[in-house]
Amino acid sequence: MNNQNYIDKLYYRYATKKFDPTKNLDDEQIEDVKKAIQLSASSYGLQPYEVLIIKDMDLRKKLKAVSYGQPQITDAFRLLVFCANTKIDEDYLDAYIKNISETRGISIDDLKGMRDTIYNTTLQMDEETKTIWAQKQAYLALGNLLSAVAHFGFDACPMEGFENDKYDDILGLKEKNLKATVIATIGYRSEEDQLQHAKKVRKPQNELFTEI
Ligand SMILES: Cc1cc2nc3c(=O)[nH]c(=O)nc-3n(C[C@H](O)[C@H](O)[C@H](O)COP(=O)(O)O)c2cc1C
Incomplete structure (x- = not known):
């Protein structure tokens, strides 16, 4: 891949405030968004989150x-809600180990060492710490989504500006052992969104990096 091409796309990307509600993504684009999220790295590969892709306009x-009236929520093509799993227990771990076993053709016995490691680390966290850990993994998936969308040539807006508890209530997440963590909208930018022309504001590299 041409690296400059990728960097140019990262410059092109911005947190889109105004989407064009008349421009839709097609099924293939949505499928690619799903793959980009699915392929995100996560601690031990546990992927302790689920993502709701919301089309329903009433919802x-x-x-x-409960998102401070942010217009992206309804103007964009889809709203994605990244939800942390709040129940990472032995059943969850065993389902993951079974998935590895079936996908890679490794016996459950041969995966015992890995299971023990995860059991003795992640599963021993208190519930609050574990949820924070799960939320961090969800943010990584969000990061992947943002880069992927830039690469694909459409737009996204990541958002923390919403009332998490109210999302949990409206979407019935508690019953599903999920917690709304961070959201993003995807679609196409409106030509009227002036922010797309603004220069990137970033820390200078000498403040951001130390090479030792
Ligand atoms: C985790 C996270 C939460 C954010 N929350 C909001 C939000 O609620 N509303 C919004 O308009 N932008 C939100 N942003 C966008 C940031 O303001 C934006 O990414 C930042 O100013 C850098 O600009 P750029 O992404 O356009 O380069 C959020 C970004 C991130 C990564």
């Missing part, structure tokens, strides 16, 4: 009301 209007 999105309700969610917008």
Whole structure:
């Protein structure tokens, strides 16, 4: 891949405030978004999150009301809600070990060492710490989504500006052992969004990096 081409796309990407509600993504684009999220790295590969992809406009209007009225929620093609799993227990771990076993053709016995390691580390965290850990993994998936969308040539807006507990209530997440963590909208930018022309504001590299 041409690296400069990728860097140019990262410059092109911005947190889109105004989406064009008339421009849709097609099924293939949505499939690619799903793959980019699915292929995200996560601690031990546990992927302790699920992502809701919301089309329903009535639901999105309700969610917008608890997202400080941010217009992206209803203007974009889809709203994605990254939800942390709040129940990472032995059943969850065993389902993961079974997936590795079946996918890679390794016996469950041969995966015992890995299971023990995860059991003795992640599963021993208290519930609050474990949820924070799960939320961090969800943010990594969000990061992957943002880079992927830039690469694909459409737009996204990551958002923390919403009332997490109200999302949990509206979407019935507690019953599913999920917690709304961070959201993103995807679609195409509106030509009217002036922010797309603004220069990137970033720390200078000498403040960001130390080479030792
Ligand atoms: C985790 C996270 C939460 C954010 N929350 C919001 C938000 O609620 N509303 C919004 O308009 N932008 C939000 N942003 C966008 C940032 O303001 C934006 O990424 C930052 O200013 C850098 O600009 P750029 O992404 O356009 O380069 C969020 C970004 C991140 C990564």
